[in-house]
Amino acid sequence: VPDRNAEDAIAAQMIKHGIEVLLGGGSRNFLPEESGGRRGPGDDLLAAARRAGITVVTDRDGLAAAGPGPLVGLFASSHMSYALDRDPAREPSLPEMTRAALDRLKDDPDGFFLMVEGSRVDHAAHDHDAAAAAREAIEFDATVAVALAFARSDRRTLVVATADHETGGLSLGRSVDGASIYAWSAELLRAARRSAEAMAARIERGASPREVLAEDAGVSDVTEAEAAALAGARGDALSVAIGEAVSRRARIGWTTLGHTAVDVPVWAFGPGAERLRGVRANDALGRDIAACLGLRIGDVLVDRAGRGD
Numbered sequence: 001v002p003d004r005n006a007e008d009a010i011a012a013q014m015i016k017h018g019i020e021v022l023l024g025g026g027s028r029n030f031l032p033e034e035s036g037g038r039r040g041p042g043d044d045l046l047a048a049a050r051r052a053g054i055t056v057v058t059d060r061d062g063l064a065a066a067g068p069g070p071l072v073g074l075f076a077s078s079h080m081s082y083a084l085d086r087d088p089a090r091e092p093s094l095p096e097m098t099r100a101a102l103d104r105l106k107d108d109p110d111g112f113f114l115m116v117e118g119s120r121v122d123h124a125a126h127d128h129d130a131a132a133a134a135r136e137a138i139e140f141d142a143t144v145a146v147a148l149a150f151a152r153s154d155r156r157t158l159v160v161a162t163a164d165h166e167t168g169g170l171s172l173g174r175s176v177d178g179a180s181i182y183a184w185s186a187e188l189l190r191a192a193r194r195s196a197e198a199m200a201a202r203i204e205r206g207a208s209p210r211e212v213l214a215e216d217a218g219v220s221d222v223t224e225a226e227a228a229a230l231a232g233a234r235g236d237a238l239s240v241a242i243g244e245a246v247s248r249r250a251r252i253g254w255t256t257l258g259h260t261a262v263d264v265p266v267w268a269f270g271p272g273a274e275r276l277r278g279v280r281a282n283d284a285l286g287r288d289i290a291a292c293l294g295l296r297i298g299d300v301l302v303d304r305a306g307r308g309d
């Protein structure tokens with residue numbers, strides 16, 4: 001598709017192009033209006049998937065109980081919840097989904113490719129929500145541990161963990177009121193009970209900003225200026241104001257509401273991992289992985305030395 005926001009078209013492609021395992025959020029792009037989705041009347045991709053023999057599940061128990069064969073699990077209408085906000089009775093965690101996917105793919109005689117995205121660390125960083133970003137990173141770390149445990153016992157699987165970019169320009173350490181203090185507080189992030197997005201939603205439903213920050217973020221010294229900023233903001237701006245109030249106290253810095261061009265790490269384990277060492281241009285990574293798999297990219301057959309024909 002020409003635009004990543006063409007989510008309805010992407011959903012149709014996913015269902016029609018043969019799925020082994022597809023787990024995550026976004027059910028609104030698979031369902032028609034009458035079922036709470038965004039597709040036209042009668043255009044129910046999940047019903048079509050069931051008719052094609054694909055198991056469709058919508059909650060954590062359904063995932064645990066799903067039999068063998070192709071599987072689609074959609075657990076949220078839009079994005080899955082932040083790890084901080086997740087209701088574990090309803091939504092599986094990223095490590096749980098990864099384990100479920102590996103269980104289904106591991107015996108394929110042709111091998112498999114599995115892509116797992118810890119996507120909401122980016123959203124948290126757009127909101128300057130250091131507590132939610134930290135929990136998402138911890139969740140991703142647990143997800144990588146699931147993949148590594150599989151690869152260690154399987155001994156023929158390459159695990160690659162990386163990011164497509166950094167978001168927010170996060171720094172551990174931040175000058176506040178002109179003072180250089182060589183410290184930041186993990187304790188304050190640990191105290192958070194909800195994401196800034198969920199706190200903003202509470203405030204928009206009428207809760208007092210001071211009360212929400214005290215209860216959900218452990219911040220009970222909101223200044224007059226901050227209270228005024230929180231009272232005047234809505235939507236994303238409100239989430240950012242909350243994220244900034246926590247980040248200032250935790251001495252965590254942010255330079256942008258968008259993405260940055262700083263280098264991101266690539267970690268790799270297993271056969272072919274030696275190919276992924278050193279400083280690399282980001283477009284080399286796709287060729288490297290294709291080379292490890294002996295795949296074609298477009299018309300180019302990438303050989304195992306990484307040379308295209």
Ligand SMILES: [Zn+2]
Binds near residue numbers: 122126259
């Ligand atoms: Zn982003």
